[in-house]
Amino acid sequence: MSGASYLVTFFNRIQRLIEPSVANSHVKKSKRSGGHGWNLDAHNELKKRVYNAEQLLNNMGVAVVMGGSDGEAQCAQLEQAGLVDGCITSDFDYFLYGGRNLYKVDFKNGGREVESMVNLFSMDKFEATQCLTRNRLVALALLLGCDYLQGGVNRVGIVTAREIISEFSINDDDHALTILDRFGSYFRGEIPSRPSDSNTKKKLRRAKITLPDGFPNSDLFIEAASVYLCPEVKEKKELPTPPPRNMAKVEFVTD
Structure with missing residues (x-):
């Protein structure tokens, strides 16, 4: 041939x-x-x-x-x-x-x-082993960067991203943007810290992370999440x- x-x-x-x-x-x-x-x-x-x-x-x-x-x-x-x-x-x-x-x-x-x-x-x-649902994987992709959101969030690597997902996921079916919104509100001080907050959560509040304007409710994040969760098929x-x-x-x- x-x-x-x-x-x-x-x-x-x-x-x-x-x-x-x-x-x-x-x-x-x-x-x-x-x-x-x-x-x-x-x-x-x-x-x-x-x-x-x-x-x-x-x-x-x-x-x-x-x-x-x-x-x-x-x-x-x-x-x-x-x-x-x-x-x-x-x-x-x-x-x-x-x-x-x-x-x-x-x-x-x-x-x-x-x-x-x-x-x-x-x-x-x-x-079963990583507690990673589809929505949590999408949230990870948005934090780290993906095909539809180049670059992700500045100064967030895989370890920090996993910590964010772990600390701010409550229910298995939490939407990806809901997880990120909880983190954004906590990081910006819109949600007060509590004595019961884990050491990891407190560390994330002090992390040197630069959140994009409107995170995660900007058009870029919403559109990227929609592409994955409601794809055109x-x-x-x-x-x-x-x-x-x-x-x-x-x-x-x-x-």
């Missing part, structure tokens, strides 16, 4: 996943609203590559699902609907969109081989029927 290198690698990876008889549906991403802008040439090249990849999948007999604004969000919807068991991805935003089971598969040798270990990351385990109740395999066309598609 002598086609474009990205298609050859993509073919090898999909072929390795098909071999164990994994029921496979590939979610095609639509445009992502966050991140950096694209110039016209880059945009056209991306469209061409996506089209070529979609044709390759069709010829390999893999069903393609058109996503909304983000592929991981659409995959999470498919899992929530009971149509798939999880998502093979390296993007942990999958959990922020409501996914439960993320399978991380590492490839080597240009996608021709799969590493011996396939890692499963499960929300059930995160909730297409409600799927069934998966498309996989097209018939036509491996004779695979080499043509990769030319």
Whole structure:
């Protein structure tokens, strides 16, 4: 096979996943609203590559699902609907969109081989061992920075962020912005300290953190939280029927 290198690698990876008889549906991403802008040439090249990849999948007999604004969000919807068991991805935003089971598969040798270990990351385990619900993960992402809120909160690292989540989460279903609002009000002195406050909570009140104006009720934080908690997805109740395999066309598609 002598086609474009990205298609050859993509073919090898999909072929390795098909071999164990994994029921496979590939979610095609639509445009992502966050991140950096694209110039016209880059945009056209991306469209061409996506089209070529979609044709390759069709010829390999893999069903393609058109996503909304983000592929991981659409995959999470498919899992929530009971149509798939999880998502093979390296993007942990999958959990922020409501996914439960993320399978991380590492490839080597240009996608021709799969590493011996396939890692499963499960929300059930995160909730049981780390007390991290979806809303708490979203709150963490907003504090540390994410695709839709670059930079996060100044001078907040992973340790401080975990402490904030631990100290200001009350109920399992607390909204991400509610958790952050409690912290913001306490940090700014709008909520008085109490003798019962933990040492960690008192330390957070004195922390050298610079909160953005309006934290966390500014448009930037509200919109970022909404993208993860109310993502733009297409409600799927069934998966498309996989097209018939036509491996004779695979080499043509990769030319």
